[in-house]
Structures are given as C-alpha cells and as structure tokens.
Amino acid sequence: MIRLSAILLALFALLPVGVHAADYPTKPVTIIVPYPPGGTADIFARYIAEGMNKAWKQDVIVQDHPGAGGNIASGQVAHAKADGYTLLLGTSGSNAVNPNLYKNMPYDAAKQMTVVATVASTANVLVVGPNSKAKSVKDLLAMARANPGKVTYASSGNGSVLHLSGVMLANKANVKMIHVPYKGTPPALLDVMAGRVDMMIANGPSVVGNVKAGKLKALAVTTAKRADALPNVPTMIQAGVPGYDLSSWFAIMGPSAIPKAVKEKINKTVNAILALDKTKKRFAAIGAAPLSMGVDQSGAFFQSELKKWGKLVQISGAKVD
C-alpha cells in the first residue's frame, strides 16, 4: 500500500512538469561549463546566459566545473533532474569525443544526453612553423610520404579534437605521422613556432594573431568553407584532401528527458540570441560562427556527431580508461 502510494506520488510529481512547461522558467536556471573560466566554452555560456536572462527575466547562472576532460560537468548534468533548470554548455570534445574515448563514462551519452540548441562552430587551422619547408598541405604530405613515421604533429592532448583532426588528415591522405601530445594548446604552439614539431591542427582563435604576424604559417582550415578570419587560407578539400570537413562545436545540452515544450522554449530563445547582429560580430571576434538549428535537428546532429567522432577515435586507437 505504501509502495503504491509512493508510486502514485512519484507520478503526480512528474505530471506538473509537462503542464507548466509554458511557464518555464519559474526559478533560476544554471548552465554548467565543463572547462575553466575564461575559455571559449565559458565565453559562449556567459553570452547565452545574458541573452536568456533578458528574454526570461529570470536569473541564469553560469558555473564552471572543469575536470576529467569535461566528464565531471557532463555527468552532473546527465544525472540532474530533467526539468530544464540544469543545462550544460557542451562541446564536440567533451560530449561527442569523450563518450567514445573513455572506457568508464559516468553516463550513457547517446541515451541520457541531448543537444537542445546548437550555439556556435569554430574552424581549426593546420599551422606549421615560419621556417618550415612546407608551403602547402601537398608539400607537407609529400614530406610525410617520403619519410614515413618521421613527420610529427602536436595536439592539446591524447584523444582531443585537435589530435583526432590530425588522425583524420593522416587517414584521408594515407600517410603515417607521429602524434606528440601536450597538456593544452599553448606549450604545443611554442614548439611548432620554434620548428621542433612539424605541424599542428589548432583552434582558429589561438593561432590567427600569430599567423597574421608571420610567427606561424597557416596551410589550410578544416571546414568545408573558408574561415572569415583567414580568407586567404584554403580549405582542406581545396588543398587536396578530399572529404575533409571537421569543426569544433558548442551547444546548450541537457538530459534527454527534458519535456519537449521546455526544450522548444530554450531552443527558440537561443536561436533568437543567435539571430542578433551583435552575436555574429562577437562570435567572429573569437573565430566562431553562430550555428542555429531546431530542437529535432539539434538532437539528430548530436547523434550523428557521436558516430562521426566515434569513428575517428577508433581509427586513432586513443583511449582513456
């Protein structure tokens, strides 16, 4: 009897969520960032939070919970109540790569998490040192073919998006290169500048200034379209690597079980923020472009990204246990 009433009570507790979804949000919303403050994910989270706050007249709090490559924050949100009050500023690295990379994930990414609204995408850039003999991607690949297993590429970490971007290059061009992982992008870029490492595929914003100042040479961008910040740099496809199209993305994510009406409301609000003129300008300044999708499209995008990065992780052989 007690058990039955408990079940009924639980059912009642669940019911009102759907009914009152139109009122969402009736209390402060928290957006959790899986990386430290000041990083790109944090910048997007605070920008979106500011817009939501204006639209909803409700506090939207940003909290940074870095750790375990972003799994701490993601796990926290995946296990939070699916009411739309706890959201995640997820990224391709923390949410599409990690579920394929980590042997023990704190949650089931494909089932428990979803993208509610995409926010932005950034192009990555293939850079070499200023004294490198390679003037183009073709030169670089020719070097790699002539000296199999000698050409080195740096990344921000084992199994990072940047590492996998290198894996994709080696795979598509069918060459063998040596991966040199660093802890984060900064020390890796120093060794590329000094010519100790042959190349790196790095986040656009981290290299644009040095490319313009001639301290790095940009050979290609990883997206199918050229980047606004580097209009003279060809895409990988134009540079002779057919089928190469990779970008890093940022999105508002949450537990899959958030009621559809709440998802719609969050999605509409985010898309309204993305449509603002100043958004495009702000994003362009850090080398990103707004990425706008509906709820269903966002969910499908997440599933396909999980598979896409999963394949690359498999090819790379990288794993974290």
Added chain:
Amino acid sequence: MELIHHLMLGFSVATHPVNIAYCLLGVTLGTFIGVLPGIGPLSGVAMLLPVTYVLPPTAAIIMLAGIFYGAQYGGSITSILVNIPGDASAAVTCIDGHAMAVRGRAGAALSMSKIASFAGGCFATLMIMLLGPVLTDVALQFGPAEYFSLMVVGLVTAVTLAHGSQLRGLAMVILGLMLGFVGTDVQTGTLRFTFGFEKLSDGVNLVALAIGLFGFSHIILNMEALVSRKIEMPKIIGILPTLADLKACVKPILRGMGVGSLLGVLPGGGAVLSSFTAYTVEKRLAADPSRFGHGAIEGVAAPEAANNAASQTSFIPLLTLGIPPNPVIALIGGALTIQGVIPGPEIISEQPHLFWGIVASMWIGNLMLLVLNLPLVGLWIRLLRVPRGILFPAIILFSCIGVYSVDNSAFDVGVAVFFGILGYAFLKFDCEPGPLLLGFVLGPMMEQNLRRAMLLSHGDPTVFLTQPISLALLLVAGGLVAVMVSSVLRNGHQQKLESEMSN
C-alpha cells in the same frame, strides 16, 4: 626615444583616474586574496573574472593583473606570522620567515618581504619594457629537451630545501614525484593511481595539497600545543629591518629578481617554481647554509623578489605570442578574449595603449602595494594576538573556501584534509613538506618533457647532450651532485675519524 614615447603613452593610460581606481582595487583585492590562506591568485582571478565583462578592456586587465601580483605581496604575511602560506608560491617563505617570527622578528621579515616584492616587481616591469621580445625568444629556445634538463637541476636542488637531514629531504622529494604520477598519462591516456576517483584523473590539486601539507597540518600541531598550554606568544623586536638586514639582502634580492624574471617567462614556470628556486640558490651560495631554516632573512627576501618578478614577466608570452605560461595568465588571456582583444603578437602594434598601459600600471600598482603594505605591517603583527581559538577556525574556513573555489569541487576539500593529516604525521617525524611540494610540481613536467623529447628525437637519447642549453643544464646538475656527495663523504669520514679518536 621610442621607448620614452611608449612610456608616456603608457603612463597617460595608467594614470587615467578610472584605471588608477581599478589598479588600486586590483592590488587591494590581491593583497587580501594573498593573505587569505587557500585563496590564491588562481581562484581570486577566476572568481572576479565575470565582473570584468562589463569593464573596458584596459581597466579589466589592469585590475586582474593587480590581483595577480598583489597576491604575491599578501601571500607571505600568514607564512611569516603563523607558518601557513597564503598561497602556494609563499610556501617557501614559511621556512625562514616563520623562524624569524618565532625569534620576535616578524616585523622585519614582513617589511623585508614587501621591499623585496617591490624590487622584484619594478625589475620585472623594466624587463617587460626593455627585453620583452628577447625574453620571448628565450621561451622559444626551451624545447622538451631543455625543459627536462632544467627539471633535473630543479630536482637536485630540491633536496637542499630541507634544513634537517638530507636523506629525509630526498625521501620527501621522491614522495612528491610519486604523488605527481597520479592522474592521466598524457601519452597513452591510462589512468594512474586514481583508485576510481574521477576527480583524481587530472591529478592531485596543487592548492589542496599545499593547504593540507602547510596549513592544516600546522593547525593540528598548534592545537596540540594549545591543549598542553605550551604555546608562547613571541615577543616583537622592531618592525623595520635593520641596516645590516638590508645590506645582507641586496644581492639575494638581485638574484631572486633574475631567477624569477627568467622562470616566469617559461611555460609551467611561474611563481611557485621561481620562489623555491630562488631559495635554493641562496642556500647554495650562502657562506653559512646552516643559518637557513633558522631565520635567515635572505631566505625571505630572495623568494619574495622572485615570485613577484615571475608573476609579472609571465605576462610577456601572453602579450607577445598569445601564449599563457600558467593558469592564472590563461584566465587573464580569457578575459582579454571576452573583451574582443585576442592576445597575440598584434597587441603591441595594434593596441599600444593597452600594452603600454598595462606595463605602466604594474609600476604604479607596485608602488601602491608598497605604500599600502608597509604601514600595515604593524596591523598584521597584531594578528598574532588574536586568540588561536578564533584565528584557526577562521583560517580553516577560508582555506576550505579557497580550495573549493579552484574547480568548484568538494572533493578537493577532502584532498586537503587528507594531506593535512599526512602533513601532521610528517611534522611528527621531522620530515619537511617543502621538498615534497617541489617534487610534486617538477615531476609531471619532467616526465612529460622527457617522453616528448624522446618522441621528437625518434628515440635518440643523445638529444639531451647535443642541445647546448640542455647540456649546460645537465652539467650544472652533475656539478651540484658531485658537491653534495663529496660533502656527505667528507662529513662521514670526519665523523668516523672523530669516533676513532674518541676510542
């Protein structure tokens, strides 16, 4: 001429009333963040970062920079007075600073630490102006092989940090290295010694480790004394350093400034490494090294000059290459990015008012800190008269807030408690935590750079000997080991002789 022009531009920006106000706010906040144990510049800057979003870029960076170097001024205060470092880079100041306080010379130690910080800050500002680009090249010269050899030198000198038994010092260094193993293997992604704790996959948190070992452990020890009523209030002899003190500290401060300025530019260097290195350099060079650990004022002056110099020169790679050499600078770089200013080589040419404004503000900020801090020395000393029953719970509270706020992680507070209990055991066995902390900081960098150097040389170990900088560093390390071994042998021989004679 150009420099004078730039300086005038810089000072015109930095002396703008709004920027002066934010500079003052930054250094004042920095001092307090430094004083509060556990809340170091990293958590301080992280907490205040969102506030800067509404400020103009120059004011925002001037304030955040002020917090960073202001914290170096404040960090030594609790080190000296209660043997608990305000932040990790002031841990080494505990050794001689607190020993001075026990002898009633807290005032002299505090004043000297401020003077040394000021000298270090001014020197570093000068270095940024005159040698920014040159120091950038130095950073570029340091590849994995050079780093590895630098870490070898660091490890060899780490043993000298201990003022008691060198064998115990060595054991503590090795324990520190082993603690550095905890976390994810950068090369293979294998988890090491995490015992199923997801939070340990990034390694043991440095702030939690430092607060536990240096802070909590001493509080437990003091409470023991409190229960047995053995605690004594040290008498205070004079607030200002004597002329002899100042004379003794000139060279140590100069050396500390040099060490700090250089290490600050290197990625992973920063304030902690530079203060420890400056201390060991002084101990090595001292005519009578046995004074160290018993209140040698050079042991306060050199590291304080070094950590402040390092915190300022670490801006160089950010402003000239867009590359942050340590986490605090990475946060400040993030603040710039949020403002729409991408840190990189274009800053100096395209935003001269920003670059020179920040540099000039550092000078003004250091002056403010000196003026602010010297008169406060008398006030800080009164902290010693606060009943321990009030002071210690307050320190524990702030430490917990500080440790928690680094990553918003309650687990790290638990880590600090663990190391507090472990640190208490160490103190009981006369094992000093200094060498452990240095081993913990150096170990992971050493390992990663060793493996990276081997990858880049395609498995050829001679790379450490064929690179000139690396070779020179290894020779220094070898020389230091030879000196140490010979002195140990000589002492051993002497003891043997003495024991034979007495027979």
